[in-house]
Amino acid sequence: MLSLTTVLLGSGLILRANAFVLPFRSPTSCCSLLNAEFNGDPEPKVFSNTPLQATEYESLSTYWTPAARLNPTCIFTPTNTQDVARAVKLFTRKNCQFAIRSGGHSYNPGWAGITDGVLISLYGLNTISYDPIHGLASIGAGNRWTDVYGALLEHNVTVLGGRNSDLGVGGYLTGGGISYYSNDRGWATDNIFSVEIVLADGKVITASRHEHKELFRCIKGGSNNYGVITKFVLETVDASKPFNAFAIGFPATSNNDFISHAYEYCTNGSDADPKSHIIFAASISKVDGFANGILGSYSDVFDAANPAPVLRPFFDGTVPGNAPGFLSANGTIKVATDLLSIVQAPGTRYAMGTFSVYADIQLFHTLRGIWEEETTEELKDKPGFMTEFAFQPIGEKWLAASAAKGGNSFGITSPLVMVWLQPRWDSALDDAMMVEYTDRVRVRCEQAAKAAGKFARFRHLNYGGRNQRNEIIPSFGAANVLRMQLNKLHYDPLNVFGRLVPGGFKIPGF
Ligand SMILES: Cc1cc2nc3c(=O)[nH]c(=O)nc-3n(C[C@H](O)[C@H](O)[C@H](O)COP(=O)(O)OP(=O)(O)OC[C@H]3O[C@@H](n4cnc5c(N)ncnc54)[C@H](O)[C@@H]3O)c2cc1C
Known part of the structure; x- marks a missing residue:
């Protein structure tokens, strides 16, 4: 597989993915298109810094550290996976820049925020459920760990998550995740059973050790490079001990x-x-x-x-x-x-x-x-x-x-x-x-x-x-970077999550 990657890289496919550079659509126009797309929904999902929406916009704009705050043109608040899929498809088609935020605990301005563009704030993806037969917890990607721990403790189980419960699920799990249980059970990301991910064309797929296996591995450390993850299914840990x-x-x-x-x-x-x-x-x-x-x-x-x-x-x-x-x-x-x-x-x-x-x-x-x-x-x-x-x-x-x-x-x-x-x-x-x-x-x-x-x-x-x-990603070593690049070419061939999502730690070449 690595030699295939080398061939692909050598043939300049990565360069071609990046060469597909139409000018970005104006962020104001992107927000108008998004508004039109979700206009029929019962609840408003797009917020701008206008006198009418200033309160919502402000409360959606807080980050753990104010040093990371930027002011997006508008903020989109999906409440389900299909909302995310419709928005991402629109951004790809219309060449709109955007950012993805789960808990907003990143230290770095622009990683989970954007100035001229749309911020997708995932906080409305907040479902939590537990399957006692398989011992798996299904967690919406906009949750914070406090809610996850609280809901799962009712079943006497927990998961590998933040040592600070205010952290978001999405950034933490896709970046590695050091948990209090890691000496025993590894990175939190390795305790993911499967993810639901929205790809650049709006398609929703499940990646796990059984389906889209290579993508699944790349997501463990892949941050926002492959798509918007909307749901994590996590292995659970017995929490009956103190x-x-x-x-x-x-x-x-x-x-x-x-x-x-x-x-x-x-x-x-x-x-x-x-x-x-x-x-x-x-x-x-x-x-x-x-x-x-x-x-x-x-x-x-x-x-x-x-x-x-x-x-x-x-x-x-x-x-x-x-x-x-x-x-x-x-x-x-x-x-x-x-x-x-x-x-x-x-x-x-x-x-x-x-x-x-x-x-x-x-x-x-x-x-x-x-x-x-x-x-x-x-x-x-x-x-x-x-x-x-x-x-x-x-x-x-x-x-x-x-x-x-x-x-x-x-x-x-x-x-x-x-x-x-x-x-x-x-x-x-x-x-x-x-x-x-x-x-x-x-x-x-x-x-x-x-x-x-x-x-x-x-x-x-x-x-x-x-x-x-x-x-950061180069520090994972050449073989891992090559695997990540090959999967990037396969799952995001137009490099939407590099070109249109400028923030975060990116895969070299994208
Ligand atoms: C006080 C504090 C304590 C911390 N403690 C720990 C700790 O115990 N263990 C540890 O490992 N780390 C810890 N961290 C680091 C923390 O894990 C990262 O800041 C992590 O990114 C936080 O997750 P988040 O969802 O809040 O991130 P966000 O700021 O929302 O996002 C971070 C990055 O992930 C991307 N992203 C977020 N959600 C998704 C998604 N659903 N799909 C695709 N991309 C997504 C964003 O685009 C962004 O680039 C800590 C940080 C702070 C500030």
Whole structure:
């Protein structure tokens, strides 16, 4: 198959797909056509920023971070798959640019938004049902995890979803998805049983391990490159056992112990007890200075006085720190993730950057040193400034669980540690400075990891920053990129989801 792809690429088919460039129709005309198409529907589905619709338009325009907000010409709010199919067919025929948004948690302006074009806001695709015979949950692509967790817990089951329950289903699942259950069950995207997807010509198909198998694999990491996914059918997890999540702070004086035990967990702990899950973070701000912290979970009965061995060093004073704060103590995943969504409330400006390394204690120190060095007093003085830098392991069991479910697009062959950094600040005037800072730290860290021989190619799409647009999908490796390109040619030959949907992480050549 790869040689066929090479032939297709060599023959310039990709170039031809992109060469089909009629001028885009004016966005105002696209919105008028859309209005005419849905005029007969009982409820209005197209909203513009006019005096009559300003309230609806404004409430549909909120994003988790205002740094990602753009003002589309109009916003389309489908309530079922056929609405999406009619709209996409119209956009393709009339050459209208558009954007696709599920929960709007992307950090990057234009990824789930657009200025001159139509925004499809999927929030009305909010059905949730459970099939107890097959153990599958069917989830509309506009849901947020809080509603999904709530509805499924009534059946004593849950699914792999966001650690913050306010995240949308669509972006999270198509980008990978790190879940509290990932050490045991792999990426959330690998726990998809099937998707319903609207293709560029408006055709609706189902992709799964049994139908449109290659497309199904490409969607796992394919973001918005193949179509609009309207429904996910997900494998479920027994939720009859209690779920625990906790956050613990450790002072800068614990640095060496913190890093050593982070290394130990990244290399052994997540595999030794995959019911556990830990993110190792550090933060710097003017007011609070430097602090280490973990956000962790345990998906079984938990006793803080006698925790599972892999968690013990963080609870028994081996790494000297504060008393744990519980997001859920022998409770449910919904309680834990709802609480985190309050802690990580929407409304603040953020940027993001990510890369991956192979675990190494010295490198962990070096990377954090670069981040500290680049976090200058000038930055710390900016209103609302805080910066976080985190390590998150992907172990053998995670990778094995993903592979056992048919694989994905990511091309990860051995355990690694994802690294992300995330500054936050108050003023739009500081946006450019913060993005530059994020990129500077990331690039220097990548150079240091390369120099140490510990750089890992993979970058998690869900954590990609705006200036990593051309790095994320290429980081999946040549064979995966080729598979994605071949399927792109087959399922979106006119490159509608590249040309007409300009935002997001795109497949090279499209
Ligand atoms: C506070 C916070 C916590 C986070 N925690 C986690 C975490 O625990 N684990 C993790 O893996 N990630 C996490 N992330 C990252 C998060 O997964 C991504 O931001 C993800 O894109 C959010 O999904 P969404 O539906 O809200 O995205 P949106 O912003 O709506 O969309 C993101 C991208 O996906 C595309 N897209 C969305 N829906 C569809 C669809 N139905 N069909 C086709 N394309 C679509 C959009 O066009 C866009 O390019 C977190 C982010 C934040 C801000």
